[in-house]
Amino acid sequence: MSASKLDIVYRSILLTKVFTKGWGKPENLKRLFEFRKVVSNRDECFKLIERDYPVTITKEQNLTDFKLVEGYFTTPLERYIPGIVPEVAQKAYFQALFPITWADADARPVCLHLAGTGDHFFWRRRNLMVKPLLKEAGIGGIILENPFYGLRKPTDQIRSSLQNVSDIFVMGGCLILESLVLFQWCERNGLGPLGVTGLSMGGHMASLAATNWPKPLVLVPCLSWSTASAVFLQGVMAHSINWDLLEDQYLSDGVYREKLSKMVTIVDEAFLAGKKFARTFSEKINETSQETKADNISNQQTTANVDKSKDNLNVHPEVNRQNLNVLNTLNTKETKLNNVDTISIKDDIKCIKKEPSIETKIAKENNKIVHSAKNLETSTININLVRSDSEQEVENLHNELKKFLDENKISNTLYNKLISNKKFELDVEEIQELNKLNEGKDKMCTALQHKIEDIMKYDKCMAQNNVTKPVIDQNVTNEKGAILEKPSETEQSKSKHEKKSWNEMTSDIWNHLPFVRTKNMKKIDISKIHWRDREALQFMRGIMDECTHLSNFSVPYDTSLIIAVCAKHDAYVPREDVGALEEIWPGAEVRYVDAGHVSAYLLHQSLFRSCIIEAFERSKKKWKNGKHVV
Numbered sequence: 076m077s078a079s080k081l082d083i084v085y086r087s088i089l090l091t092k093v094f095t096k097g098w099g100k101p102e103n104l105k106r107l108f109e110f111r112k113v114v115s116n117r118d119e120c121f122k123l124i125e126r127d128y129p130v131t132i133t134k135e136q137n138l139t140d141f142k143l144v145e146g147y148f149t150t151p152l153e154r155y156i157p158g159i160v161p162e163v164a165q166k167a168y169f170q171a172l173f174p175i176t177w178a179d180a181d182a183r184p185v186c187l188h189l190a191g192t193g194d195h196f197f198w199r200r201r202n203l204m205v206k207p208l209l210k211e212a213g214i215g216g217i218i219l220e221n222p223f224y225g226l227r228k229p230t231d232q233i234r235s236s237l238q239n240v241s242d243i244f245v246m247g248g249c250l251i252l253e254s255l256v257l258f259q260w261c262e263r264n265g266l267g268p269l270g271v272t273g274l275s276m277g278g279h280m281a282s283l284a285a286t287n288w289p290k291p292l293v294l295v296p297c298l299s300w301s302t303a304s305a306v307f308l309q310g311v312m313a314h315s316i317n318w319d320l321l322e323d324q325y326l327s328d329g330v331y332r333e334k335l336s337k338m339v340t341i342v343d344e345a346f347l348a349g350k351k352f353a354r355t356f357s358e359k360i361n362e363t364s365q366e367t368k369a370d371n372i373s374n375q376q377t378t379a380n381v382d383k384s385k386d387n388l389n390v391h392p393e394v395n396r397q398n399l400n401v402l403n404t405l406n407t408k409e410t411k412l413n414n415v416d417t418i419s420i421k422d423d424i425k426c427i428k429k430e431p432s433i434e435t436k437i438a439k440e441n442n443k444i445v446h447s448a449k450n451l452e453t454s455t456i457n458i459n460l461v462r463s464d465s466e467q468e469v470e471n472l473h474n475e476l477k478k479f480l481d482e483n484k485i486s487n488t489l490y491n492k493l494i495s496n497k498k499f500e501l502d503v504e505e506i507q508e509l510n511k512l513n514e515g516k517d518k519m520c521t522a523l524q525h526k527i528e529d530i531m532k533y534d535k536c537m538a539q540n541n542v543t544k545p546v547i548d549q550n551v552t553n554e555k556g557a558i559l560e561k562p563s564e565t566e567q568s569k570s571k572h573e574k575k576s577w578n579e580m581t582s583d584i585w586n587h588l589p590f591v592r593t594k595n596m597k598k599i600d601i602s603k604i605h606w607r608d609r610e611a612l613q614f615m616r617g618i619m620d621e622c623t624h625l626s627n628f629s630v631p632y633d634t635s636l637i638i639a640v641c642a643k644h645d646a647y648v649p650r651e652d653v654g655a656l657e658e659i660w661p662g663a664e665v666r667y668v669d670a671g672h673v674s675a676y677l678l679h680q681s682l683f684r685s686c687i688i689e690a691f692e693r694s695k696k697k698w699k700n701g702k703h704v705v
Contacts, residue, residue, distance in 0.1 A: 079671020082646035099241025189273035304619035339617035634662035
């Protein structure tokens with residue numbers, strides 16, 4: 076499907092950026108990854124919220140058309156991961172609208188509405204969704220304020236722009252547990268059947284929340300899909316991310332590469348690859364089987380034609396004798412083919428010019444045999460596991476360093492430092508060893524030579540900080556043959572103000588080694604590269620799948636109560652290369668509108684509401700008080 080041009084233009088005119096401070100603290104990401112394994116299990120997650128979880132009601136008011144209730148409670152996530160939620164976001168505020176009198180005493184349907192991107196406070200959802208549903212179908216609504224939005228927005232956050240990648244996982248963890256609190260509160264007050272919905276990001280958060288309620292629950296996610304990874308890597312939102320900042324942070328801290336990257340899994344990469352292999356393998360086997368059968372039939376027919384030809388060759392004795400020799404040879408070759416032997420009869424067949432009809436027949440049968448042999452040779456499917464470029468670079472570097480070690484050009488200590496994935500410090504002797512390598516034109520890597528000059532510029536800074544810094548040979552040449560001169564007085568004066576430790580400087584060198592940054596690495600243009608092409612983008616795909624992919628969570632209790640509404644031309648939420656919602660949740664229904672993300676939001680609110688009403692009608696017919704209607 077083509078992407079909506081309106082989506083692309085709309086996003087391009089927005090100046091806001093997301094994740095402006097980077098990934099977030101590595102320790103926070105680690106705690107979130109570990110907690111994800113708990114909330115992804117419905118039985119374990121449900122136990123985290125007691126039935127009488129404290130909820131404070133601050134306002135109850137009967138208005139002309141509805142009853143208004145407002146309240147708050149402390150987000151349970153702060154209880155289980157202390158310090159992970161900003162203080163201002165720890166209170167979860169909500170607003171509820173109920174009919175003054177319920178039309179059906181046995182059914183008091185209530186739907187929880189979660190916020191999409193940029194949906195601050197309550198007014199938008201109240202006027203576009205809750206009030207119309209209340210009027211059209213008597214369905215009550217609860218509006219929950221998102222963490223990092225409205226009353227829960229940190230003071231230093233600009234509008235809806237989350238500052239760290241980890242913030243979106245904190246938001247998701249909060250909403251999953253807070254939804255359970257509100258579901259429990261509804262049941263305590265005799266409300267039900269229950270449902271949850273949301274648009275865009277709110278739709279995906281609603282899907283995550285629905286996975287952990289152990290009872291029938293209406294779910295209508297609108298303009299969302301199975302994972303958030305495609306949104307930030309393939310959709311138009313990818314252009315609002317400072318990828319160079321994220322890559323610099325990822326490469327500068329070994330914790331991201333060595334620990335956190337091993338805790339996440341790119342879900343759809345394995346899923347789709349396995350699915351594609353199974354389909355391709357099955358098709359190839361069927362194709363090969365059909366070709367083999369056809370070849371066997373053809374061989375049998377050829378043998379019969381050869382026998383018939385032998386009987387009919389009675390006119391010219393000399394020609395017949397030559398033709399019989401050729402046909403016998405052909406028959407022998409075909410027999411070998413039936414025994415799955417690779418054969419070639421190109422040099423064995425001699426053309427008989429005196430009998431053109433026989434020559435044509437032989438050439439035709441020869442082509443069949445050669446074609447059959449090629450089919451047999453190509454019928455075997457080989458699966459090659461290709462190593463990534465980064466792995467190859469690591470191996471090349473290790474081999475190069477091992478060569479220097481064997482030639483006694485570097486010490487064993489320096490060798491161990493350079494092959495480790497940890498920050499390190501170089502002593503005087505080790506710096507001298509690097510200088511000698513450059514003097515002898517034994518270049519370890521171009522990036523390392525470039526960084527030697529940077530180290531020289533911090534000479535004064537190191538002296539000022541009382542750090543013992545080795546003297547680096549000033550006659551080192553770079554890759555272009557230029558002399559690396561001593562820094563000027565201006566540069567030295569600048570370095571006095573740069574309080575950079577020797578450990579930071581050597582880690583800077585580490586960041587530019589070949590297996591950390593590829594040679595001539597350019598800035599990331601997300602519109603021109605695939606997420607597989609850069610390690611930082613792979614990490615983003617992995618952590619997004621780890622924390623947001625629906626296949627990592629429990630399947631909702633009753634998938635027949637799910638009606639998802641998607642936009643065919645959605646440029647914000649691409650559906651290519653990710654798992655389909657119907658496959659992850661068998662029984663769920665997916666409907667499409669012929670629109671983009673923005674136009675669907677503006678023009679199809681009535682369709683979203685009608686799907687919610689229909690899903691609640693299904694629930695009433697199928698379930699009553701949590702029990703199946705006979």
